[in-house]
Amino acid sequence: MNRREETVEDRGTGSTRRDFIKTSVVGGLGTVLAAGGGLASAYGRERGSASRGQKSSKPPQEHEEKEAPKIKSYRTLGRTGWKVSDISSGDPNDEGVLRFLFEAGVNYFDTAEVYRNGRGERMFSEVFRGSSRKSVFITTKLVIGANRSKDHFLRRMRGCLERLRSDYIDCMMIHMPPSVKDLLTPGFHEAIAEMKQDGRVRFCGVSHHGSYYDDTIREPMDRVLLTAIEDGRFDLILPVYNFLNEHDGDRILAEAAKKKVGTIVMKSNPVGNYYDFEARVESMKEKSGEMYEYYSRMLAKAREKAILTKKFIEEYGLDSPGKLTEAAIRYVLSNDNVGTVILSFNTFDDVKRYVALSGTDLGSSDQGMLDDYRECFGDLYCRHACGRCEPSCPYGVPVNTIMRYQHYFDAQGREKEAMSKYAKLPTRRADLCLECEGWCERACPYGVPIKGLLCMSHEMLTLA
């Protein structure tokens, strides 16, 4: 059943479970999860198990390949007319895994010039040669940098073609333009027009996952992508979409559908890693000095969340976060305005697990679990691609970008990458938050304790 048609009654025992969880907290079971202990610890560890850069699992044996799931659902990707697999792949890490994905029926692949200096493009060139090239849709992306001339973009687009060893690129996207001005960069569009005329680029698109991190004007995802949809030159968009940013996401996707702009969504899993949240707040409280009062309040919240975490894990039988991740993916696919969802596939097991979600429905128990998660933990999630509080910061701290790096570190196990990105931030960092009144926190419509989270993120991302 599409969740759009689902009624409250259809959600079965969802409200009963929420009541149960609430009652447990109010009643104060008195059991607070020890940091990193028991189920919660297992929950935390598995989160990083498929992280980028880890070795792939063993290649499947012949008998396993026969059992490997196949893509069951293909959707039309907007005005491109491409019948896209509902599950698709982000930048590849492993050639064997990439071939396995292709054999499973995945036919949309995403990369970017900036991803490890075009390594993904080169990997595609190895795997999708000859006849297989026509069976796949490859998107690559360019960041709009300082040089904005048409010739410069043409050179870079030809560079992508060379690395791909292909006569054409299915879609060339602008990668995360920080503002509408960047989105409409004349040199880029002139270059695209010429490449399209020569048959070297078939479609144009744009990706966006929130505010950027330089000193230029930063504009939110909805403003940039709604402009792109209206503009008419963009055939595809790649926004953030998940069950905790559904307000922005639903609106953008509905507008795209009206204009037949194809949609690929990313960051479908916003689930955080809170198993040692309480211990982290404890540690900050000890060091907090003038912020002691603030951290005392946060600690109370952390203890409440620890109880909720335990109840949530027990209630849904989660010995790992897999069930939650799968429900989150089903959630985005339950929106008919979504063409496909990009996922990271680092192991053969990832392929088996996520391709199996193709064509499956979001059931009422999945929906109930996500509703409970939203209610219990939604206020700890700094929404990807939000940035609404940023104008309230007198120092120009890129709140949403820092929290995205924190998510890479903590929820996705991409520690080194996250720390390196944080170290390279050219703007103010979160060390400023320690001495601040917390204007951003007052401006957050979701009640996220962002000042404290930023302080903790600073500590996490600057560990020696």
Ligand code: SF4
């Ligand atoms: S703290 Fe709140 S307002 Fe600020 S970016 Fe995060 S979710 Fe948006």
Ligand code: SF4
């Ligand atoms: S806590 Fe203060 S310095 Fe830090 S982001 Fe918020 S407003 Fe800016």
